[in-house]
Amino acid sequence: MKDRRQVLRTRFGSRVQVTHPEHGIAVFHTADVSDGGLYLLNGPFDFAMGDSITVRVLDLPEQAPEVAVTVVRRDAGGVGLQFAD
Numbered sequence: 001m002k003d004r005r006q007v008l009r010t011r012f013g014s015r016v017q018v019t020h021p022e023h024g025i026a027v028f029h030t031a032d033v034s035d036g037g038l039y040l041l042n043g044p045f046d047f048a049m050g051d052s053i054t055v056r057v058l059d060l061p062e063q064a065p066e067v068a069v070t071v072v073r074r075d076a077g078g079v080g081l082q083f084a085d
Contacts, residue, residue: 007034015058016040019066020051027058037069037082047071047079055081 012033018040019025028043038055047053054066073080 007036009034009039012038017056017058018043019054019056020045020047021053028055031078037072037080039078039080041078043078047074049074052084053081 009032012030014030016028016030017025018028023045026044029041031039031041033039040055049071051071052068053071054068056066057064068084069081070084071079072082
């Protein structure tokens with residue numbers, strides 16, 4: 001399968017707080033990040049394509065802002081999230 005990514009991905013293993021409108025709040029782990037989004041490893045609950053959620057990076061010296069994202073890809077390892085405009 002051809003890789004259609006248009007932006008460079010950087011490995012970024014971090015804990016993030018995910019807020020989902022139906023499932024609530026849980027902690028997940030990231031695998032990578034880019035200017036367009038990030039990849040979340042499988043965690044406490046599943047996501048559907050098109051789900052709108054928020055993520056917040058944890059374990060920083062100061063509290064990070066919540067960022068709106070949309071689920072745009074699913075595979076056996078996790079989900080691809082696109083940053084909302």
